[in-house]
Amino acid sequence: MNNETSASGGVVVAVRGGVVDIRFDAHLPPIYSLLHAREGKIAIEVLSQLDAHRVRGIALTTTEGLARGNPVEDTGGQLKVPVGKGILSRMFDVFGNPIDRQAAPSDVQWRNVHRAPPPLARRSTKSEIFETGIKVIDVLVPLERGGKGGLFGGAGVGKTVLLTEMIHNMIEHQKGISLFCGIGERCREGEELYRDMKAAGVLPNMVMVFGQMNEPPGSRLRVGLTALTMAEYFRDDEHRDVLLLIDNIFRFIQAGMEVSGLLGQMPSRLGYQPTMGTELSGLEERIANTDTGAITSIQAVYVPADDMTDPAAVHVFSHLSTSIVLSRKRAGEGLYPAVDLLQSSSKMATPGIVGERHYLLAQKIRETLATYENLKDIIAMLGLEQLAPEDRQVVNRARRLERFLTQPFFATEQFSGIKGKLVSLKDSIDGCERILRDEFKDYPESALYMIGAIDEAKAKTQAAKPAAKAEPGSKPGAKADLKPATDDKPGAKVGPKPATDAKPGAKDAPKPATDAKPDAKDAPKPAADSKPEAKAAPKPATDSKPEANAAPKPATDDKPDAKDASKHATDSKPDAKSDPKPATDSEPDAKDASKHATDSKPDAKPDPKPAGDSQPEAKPQPQAKSDAKPARAPEPEVDHAAAGAHES
Ligand SMILES: Nc1ncnc2c1ncn2[C@@H]1O[C@H](COP(=O)(O)OP(=O)(O)OP(=O)(O)O)[C@@H](O)[C@H]1O
Ligand SMILES: [Mg+2]
Numbered sequence: 001m002n003n004e005t006s007a008s009g010g011v012v013v014a015v016r017g018g019v020v021d022i023r024f025d026a027h028l029p030p031i032y033s034l035l036h037a038r039e040g041k042i043a044i045e046v047l048s049q050l051d052a053h054r055v056r057g058i059a060l061t062t063t064e065g066l067a068r069g070n071p072v073e074d075t076g077g078q079l080k081v082p083v084g085k086g087i088l089s090r091m092f093d094v095f096g097n098p099i100d101r102q103a104a105p106s107d108v109q110w111r112n113v114h115r116a117p118p119p120l121a122r123r124s125t126k127s128e129i130f131e132t133g134i135k136v137i138d139v140l141v142p143l144e145r146g147g148k149g150g151l152f153g154g155a156g157v158g159k160t161v162l163l164t165e166m167i168h169n170m171i172e173h174q175k176g177i178s179l180f181c182g183i184g185e186r187c188r189e190g191e192e193l194y195r196d197m198k199a200a201g202v203l204p205n206m207v208m209v210f211g212q213m214n215e216p217p218g219s220r221l222r223v224g225l226t227a228l229t230m231a232e233y234f235r236d237d238e239h240r241d242v243l244l245l246i247d248n249i250f251r252f253i254q255a256g257m258e259v260s261g262l263l264g265q266m267p268s269r270l271g272y273q274p275t276m277g278t279e280l281s282g283l284e285e286r287i288a289n290t291d292t293g294a295i296t297s298i299q300a301v302y303v304p305a306d307d308m309t310d311p312a313a314v315h316v317f318s319h320l321s322t323s324i325v326l327s328r329k330r331a332g333e334g335l336y337p338a339v340d341l342l343q344s345s346s347k348m349a350t351p352g353i354v355g356e357r358h359y360l361l362a363q364k365i366r367e368t369l370a371t372y373e374n375l376k377d378i379i380a381m382l383g384l385e386q387l388a389p390e391d392r393q394v395v396n397r398a399r400r401l402e403r404f405l406t407q408p409f410f411a412t413e414q415f416s417g418i419k420g421k422l423v424s425l426k427d428s429i430d431g432c433e434r435i436l437r438d439e440f441k442d443y444p445e446s447a448l449y450m451i452g453a454i455d456e457a458k459a460k461t462q463a464a465k466p467a468a469k470a471e472p473g474s475k476p477g478a479k480a481d482l483k484p485a486t487d488d489k490p491g492a493k494v495g496p497k498p499a500t501d502a503k504p505g506a507k508d509a510p511k512p513a514t515d516a517k518p519d520a521k522d523a524p525k526p527a528a529d530s531k532p533e534a535k536a537a538p539k540p541a542t543d544s545k546p547e548a549n550a551a552p553k554p555a556t557d558d559k560p561d562a563k564d565a566s567k568h569a570t571d572s573k574p575d576a577k578s579d580p581k582p583a584t585d586s587e588p589d590a591k592d593a594s595k596h597a598t599d600s601k602p603d604a605k606p607d608p609k610p611a612g613d614s615q616p617e618a619k620p621q622p623q624a625k626s627d628a629k630p631a632r633a634p635e636p637e638v639d640h641a642a643a644g645a646h647e648s
Helices: 135-140 158-173 188-199 218-234 249-262 276-284 311-317 330-334 356-382 389-404 423-435 455-473 475-480 483-493 496-501 503-507 510-522 527-538 538-548 553-564 563-576 582-592 595-602 614-618 620-624 633-648
Strands: 009-016 019-023 033-035 042-049 053-059 071-078 080-081 109-112 148-153 177-183 206-210 242-247 293-302 322-325
Touching: 009 483, 053 218, 080 218, 080 249, 109 218, 135 356, 135 423, 148 158, 148 311, 158 177, 158 188, 158 242, 177 188, 177 218, 206 218, 218 242, 218 249, 218 276, 218 293, 242 633, 249 293, 276 311, 293 311, 293 633, 356 389, 356 423, 389 423, 563 620
Parallel strands: 148 293, 148 322, 177 206, 177 242, 242 293
Antiparallel strands: 009 019, 009 071, 019 053, 033 042, 033 071, 042 053, 080 109
């Protein structure tokens, strides 16, 4: 075995996974030196000096084939990547090698990836908003131009979709350069993004760097620095603004954790590396604004197990000017983008930056949503009717706001079937203000769901009206058209769950009866309340016909029927049936009310798509045109249903 080492060479003395110990007799390479083994096929970065002759390094490539005694060459420098105009529209790996199957870029300089952040004196301090065209973000958690924004969320809540949407919305107006850095995520996503950007024609001002989940930890740990070095070139040398998108910064921390483990360091809390804070700030601090150019960064942050107190998430939080937290609950309800408005925050949301009007509006929205959140428990236990009228109003506004703040995305056009919408800040603010002024209190909640500017709600409602009118008028036809009738019966027979709610009632007089009765019983008092149902009756009518034959104006009939338990069952069913659409509206309540769950489920089930909670709303969209709109009247019903259930 060759134990002799040349002037710049060493020999491998140990290989443990990605960690390699190397002995140098003549000299000891400094930290961050790049070493090559097996004719440059294996790259190793020195991370520590064990003693006067040995260093420990982490491999940036796989260590396959590397053995004890293999010669190692010290390159005499650090990891370098290409920078310059030539890298535009290209895709690279951590070493700056092109991975888009084109020739290596010419006309580039090579720079070390390990660099210091700009000194404080060179940093710029102006604060300006970065508009995204996404309502909920622009109004409540505005991003800072030249700041850092984070999209926090557990697995599959929509971080990548939101990030892609932002790229789509901003890249065309963005005069500077966009740099996308994929760290430890799916390779497929990188490939899809590349194709999308190419198709959109924005590639000429974009650079992509990937160290995805198939790469060894050393590569994932350094790929962020590669991207930053390129971004710094455009900021410092070309004086351009750079938009740096990172998906996913948690994977950077995770790679550090793996490396730390391989190096044999003592783990810190939850197994994270003891140096996590230092490593992260080494990266984040370099994302800074100077007087000549700015790097605006948006980073997706995976939150393990949806636990916001996870040390990785907590550390990232502290670096950001805007934290957008995505919640699984909202995603489950179909309220995309699933931003948790009460947990998200932006330091830009101050009157000095966004202006008095915008600031007060944001405060008012938060207040409304927070009150609704607090009332949810009471609604679940006592029902909406038990709330004071002003609280009911708040709930009404909050639910409309929540829906208005959803938005169809360009990024999800293919699978949601709804065209993406870009909404200006002015339109977003205007819409929220009008909802808070109760201008839309008579509109069904579904009219505000997945729209762009607020005026679309009117158009949506008007489009729905003709359909709604047609229904009552042509009841017979209505039956045929309306699934309720058909659904109910089939449901009763076939569908186990729906059965319980809808027909079960008819057949299983006892239980359903009880459920339904609440409404019926309440009828006397809530008479006023029950009216909504009466209105909805048109449909029930159809439903009731089969059993009651009462046909035309069952609305009135329903109440009288209420007396006969058996009838109630039938009557109440109609209500339940009429809900199919209302389901959308009622669903929220259903969720709130744990008990209601049973009642609400029926409604939810009618929908073919059992998405769970989200179904109600998710469905509405597709159905929206056919069913949802007619259902408009239902809102009140929903409440009733919920209320009735509660009381029962
Ligand atoms: N705005 C949206 N509209 C409709 N569906 C959405 C939206 N956002 C997310 N989704 C749904 O959620 C799924 C997961 O989204 P995404 O891939 O963005 O999650 P993620 O948070 O990046 O997950 P991971 O942590 O696994 O990378 C999407 O495939 C889509 O079905
Ligand atoms: Mg993702």
